Amino acid sequence: MTDTTTWAETDVGALQRQADRRHRWGRIGLYSGATLFAFLAAFPFSWALISMFKQSNDLYVKENNPFWFNEAPTLEHLRLLFLETNYLTFIRNTVLVGLAVTAITLAISLPAAYALARLRLRWGERMGIAIFLVYLIPPTLLFIPMTRVITSLGLQESLLSLILVYPTITIPISSWLLMGFFKGIPMDIEEQAMVDGHSRMGAIARVVLPLMFPGIIAVVVFAFTLSSHEFIYALAFNKSSAVKTIATGVPTELVRGDVFFWQSLQGAVIMIAVPIALLFNAFLDRFISGFTMGAVKG
Amino acid sequence: MTSTTTRPPRYLGDNPRFLAGLFMSPAVIYIIALVGFPFVLAIIYAFTDISTGNPDLEFVGWATFRRVLADPVFRGALWNTFLFAVLANVLVVILATALAEILIRDFKGKWLVRFLVLLPWVAPVSLATITWLWTLDSIFSPIDWVLRQVGVITENVYWLGRPGTAMTSVIAVQAWRIVPLAAVIVLAGLIAIPKDINDAVAVDGAGFWRKMFQVTIPLLAPIIAVAVLFGVILTISDMSVVYVLTRGGPTNSTQVLSTWAFIKGIEGGALAQGAAVALFLLPVLIGITAVVLRLARRREVL
Numbered sequence: 001m002t003d004t005t006t007w008a009e010t011d012v013g014a015l016q017r018q019a020d021r022r023h024r025w026g027r028i029g030l031y032s033g034a035t036l037f038a039f040l041a042a043f044p045f046s047w048a049l050i051s052m053f054k055q056s057n058d059l060y061v062k063e064n065n066p067f068w069f070n071e072a073p074t075l076e077h078l079r080l081l082f083l084e085t086n087y088l089t090f091i092r093n094t095v096l097v098g099l100a101v102t103a104i105t106l107a108i109s110l111p112a113a114y115a116l117a118r119l120r121l122r123w124g125e126r127m128g129i130a131i132f133l134v135y136l137i138p139p140t141l142l143f144i145p146m147t148r149v150i151t152s153l154g155l156q157e158s159l160l161s162l163i164l165v166y167p168t169i170t171i172p173i174s175s176w177l178l179m180g181f182f183k184g185i186p187m188d189i190e191e192q193a194m195v196d197g198h199s200r201m202g203a204i205a206r207v208v209l210p211l212m213f214p215g216i217i218a219v220v221v222f223a224f225t226l227s228s229h230e231f232i233y234a235l236a237f238n239k240s241s242a243v244k245t246i247a248t249g250v251p252t253e254l255v256r257g258d259v260f261f262w263q264s265l266q267g268a269v270i271m272i273a274v275p276i277a278l279l280f281n282a283f284l285d286r287f288i289s290g291f292t293m294g295a296v297k298g
Numbered sequence: 299m300t301s302t303t304t305r306p307p308r309y310l311g312d313n314p315r316f317l318a319g320l321f322m323s324p325a326v327i328y329i330i331a332l333v334g335f336p337f338v339l340a341i342i343y344a345f346t347d348i349s350t351g352n353p354d355l356e357f358v359g360w361a362t363f364r365r366v367l368a369d370p371v372f373r374g375a376l377w378n379t380f381l382f383a384v385l386a387n388v389l390v391v392i393l394a395t396a397l398a399e400i401l402i403r404d405f406k407g408k409w410l411v412r413f414l415v416l417l418p419w420v421a422p423v424s425l426a427t428i429t430w431l432w433t434l435d436s437i438f439s440p441i442d443w444v445l446r447q448v449g450v451i452t453e454n455v456y457w458l459g460r461p462g463t464a465m466t467s468v469i470a471v472q473a474w475r476i477v478p479l480a481a482v483i484v485l486a487g488l489i490a491i492p493k494d495i496n497d498a499v500a501v502d503g504a505g506f507w508r509k510m511f512q513v514t515i516p517l518l519a520p521i522i523a524v525a526v527l528f529g530v531i532l533t534i535s536d537m538s539v540v541y542v543l544t545r546g547g548p549t550n551s552t553q554v555l556s557t558w559a560f561i562k563g564i565e566g567g568a569l570a571q572g573a574a575v576a577l578f579l580l581p582v583l584i585g586i587t588a589v590v591l592r593l594a595r596r597r598e599v600l
Contacts, residue, residue, distance in 0.1 A: 015503075026506065033400045034411045037393075041478070042414040044429035045421075047440050051432065059438065066440040108328055111321035119318045127322070133587055134329055137337065138535030140556045141580070144563045144573045145339035146332075148353075168332045171325060200312045229422045231538040232556075236564045247422045251542055262432055269428055273421035280420045281413045288486045 045273065048266035052077055059263065077263035081254075085261075086241045087268055090249035093159055097245060098224040100163040105170040105223040106216065112171075113178035114204065118187070128179060135172035139232050142168075147236045161237040162245070166230060170223040177222065181215030182208075218286050221279060228276070246272055343573035350567035362570045375546075375553040376578060382469055382554060383533040383582075389473035390529045391522060394480035395515070401481065402488045419478035427542040430471050434458050434543075461551035464544050468552050472539050476532055480525040487521030488514070520593065527586055534579055555579055 047066070051059060053073035064070045081087050115121065116128045139146075146165060147156075155161040185208060193203035209216075234248040241253055246268075254265045344362055346355045366372050401412065418426055433439060434457035442454045457463045491514070499509050515522075537556035540546060546553035546561065555578055563572015 022505065027405075030400060030403055030405055033396065034405060034407075037397050037400065038411045038414040040474070041416075041418050044426075044433040045417055047433050048429040062437060062443075066438065066443050108324045112325035115318045115321035119314045119321075121318050121322075129591065131325070131329075133590065134333055136531060136583060136587060136590065137333060138531060138579070138583075140535040140537065140559065141340055141576050141583070142333065142336045144559065144569055144576065145336040145343060147564065148339070148569065149336060165332065167328065171328060175325060194312075200317065225420065231422075231424050231541075232560065236560070247424045247538075251424050251428060260432075262435075265428055266432060269421065269425040272425055273417060276422075277413055277417045277420045280416055281409070284412065284416070284482070288482060288489065 045270065049270055052263050052267035052270060054263060056263070077261070078267050080261070081264040081267050085264065086244070086249060086253055087246075089242060090244055090246045090253075091272075093243060093249075094228050094245040094247075097159055097162045097166065098227045100159075101166040101170060101227040102220050102223040104163070104167045105174050106219060108167065109171050109175040109178055109219070110212075110216075113175045113182055114208075116175070117179045117182035118190075128176075131172050131175050134168075135176070139169065139230070143232050143236050146233065150237055156237055157240055157243055158238070159243055162227070162230070162234060165233050165237075166227045169230065170226050173226075174219045174223055177219055178212070178215050181212055181218075185211050214286055218283060221283050225276060225280070228272075340573045340577065343570050344577050346570050348569045350569060358570075362574045366571050366574045371550045371553055372558060372575060374550060375555050375558040375575075378465070378552060379534055379554045379556075379579075381465075382472060383530050385469050386472040386476070386533045387526055387529045389469070390476050390480050391526060393473070393477045394484050394525060395518070395522065397477060397481040398484035398488055399510075399514075401485050415481070416478050418475045423475065423536065423538040424542050426475060427471060427539050430467070430474075431458075431543055434467055458544050459548055461548060464548060464552050468540055468543055471543065472533050472536075475539065476529050479532075480529055483525040483528065484518060484521060487518050487524075490521075491517055523589070523593065527589065530582070530586060534582055 050067060050069075053075070054069065055071045055074050055076075058064055058069065058071035059066075061070075112131070116124055116131075121127065150156050150161045150165070153161075153164075155164065189211070190203050190208055193207040194200060198206060228245065229247060230245075231247045234245050235252075238244055238248070241249060244253065250265065250268045254261045254268060342355065345357055345359060347358050347362060348355060397415065401408075401415075405411075433441065436454060436456050436459055439454065439457065441457075442451065445451045445455070455463060457467050495513065495517070499513050504513070534554075535556055537554070537560055540552055540554050540557045541560070544552045546557045555575055559572045559575040562568050562575060566572075
């Protein structure tokens with residue numbers, strides 16, 4: 001009896017020490033890995049962040065330490081960016097297009113996702129896969145005929161061209177995400193509301209949509225971000241600076257001939273990238289759950 | 299109490315068939331009009347000689363394809379597209395799996411690490427690429443400054459000015475940008491692995507590497523396939539990284555199908571040739587579609 005206890009205790013002790021050793025090395029590996037990834041991902045942005053505050057006679061000296069302010073930092077380049085370039089116009093255009101695209105995306109993909117998730121259509125599953133496949137057709141394949149379509153509709157050089165075309169990118173992925181969120185809401189809740197005397201539409205509006213709020217927020221963030229990222233259509237449709245978005249305006253307008261306004265350019269990037277990254281960081285868990293919920297067999 | 303199931307629908311909206319039609323038709327109409335129609339048009343264009351100067355649809359058979367294929371720049375672009383997609387995605391798979399393994403664990407400062415790691419993906423592509431354009435600057439690159447201080451180089455590398463380093467740069471920036479997305483996809487897969495499997499592995503006393511290669515990676519294979527799928531589509535179809543960094547240069551050495559289609563079709567006005575160039579992406583996309591359909595049929599992922 002005593003023997004077995006001692007035997008068991010030593011064994012547990014050894015195992016414990018082995019586990020501790022593994023644990024310690026695991027923690028070291030974890031922290032160094034996390035640091036390395038953070039460094040690699042953020043390196044060009046940190047260089048941009050320093051550059052945007054540097055005076056030109058500091059930045060454009062080849063031997064100066066690029067990671068240090070050899071001259072006092074300045075806000076001059078941000079002033080130039082906001083007051084003497086079309087940066088604010090680009091931001092306004094991006095927001096307008098983003099809002100309109102998000103509204104159209106929700107109006108079209110919410111009903112479609114509901115039908116695919118709930119109505120047990122004969123073609124439901126195939127339809128769902130077909131919508132996912134549309135997502136796989138990239139703008140690269142379509143932008144040349146699309147440019148002709150936009151021109152023949154008389155929409156070139158306007159934000160309407162982007163508002164009309166961007167939902168082709170956002171609707172498939174949004175429908176897919178929302179389908180997952182709809183499947184996550186128990187059917188009983190809706191049926192109970194119908195038993196209580198609501199029509200199906202009433203049940204959807206009063207009971208289902210409020211529960212869909214997290215999914216709707218996810219789609220809003222997603223659709224808005226996708227439309228602010230889009231480059232190829234925006235570059236092909238709109239050439240005058242009054243109707244450019246940040247994605248096309250910043251790379252084309254803050255360069256005059258061969259002269260790059262490097263500090264203002266980097267400032268323009270940081271002012272956009274940081275807020276979007278903060279937003280995404282806040283919603284990351286929701287996206288992951290949305291992605292996996294879309295995988296729920298149904 | 300009357301039975302609710304046998305009661306006829308009181309509202310039109312209660313009829314599932316009517317509701318399905320009502321709910322599905324906007325999406326279907328939108329997609330047919332603005333994806334289906336341009337897609338068909340893209341194929342038609344490739345068999346004409348339409349240009350911005352001559353917008354009539356005159357069919358010329360395979361002549362446009364022959365002209366496109368005869369161009370050495372196009373053949374280079376075709377090869378580069380393949381090379382970029384393969385190399386960038388090998389990098390993406392390795393790095394994204396490692397990153398996901400880190401992000402699924404708890405550690406101090408995780409919030410900050412997540413924020414920094416997401417930056418390359420959530421910033422608009424063209425803007426994120428501008429930070430690299432500046433980081434790889436021919437004169438003021440901070441990388442070159444460090445290398446000069448350490449004594450590895452005496453003259454600047456001129457990253458984007460020479461074919462070899464320009465290709466390496468473009469591939470690395472593409473991978474840099476896609477890793478966060480791929481990591482999030484793999485992370486979703488890791489979260490979905492049932493906890494009892496991890497417990498069983500811990501009880502059996504398997505170490506980190508053994509668990510990684512004999513349990514985690516085999517279980518993750520389908521979701522890694524999904525990450526690769528997205529990665530390939532992004533690398534072959536996205537033109538912003540190449541366009542902003544090199545515009546296909548120096549001397550077309552980093553030209554890919556998407557930039558070449560844009561330069562020919564939009565900047566050069568040769569719509570038919572541009573459409574034909576872009577159509578060379580189609581076989582790859584059809585292959586990817588086949589993979590997706592297979593996965594969907596097995597219902598393991600999606």
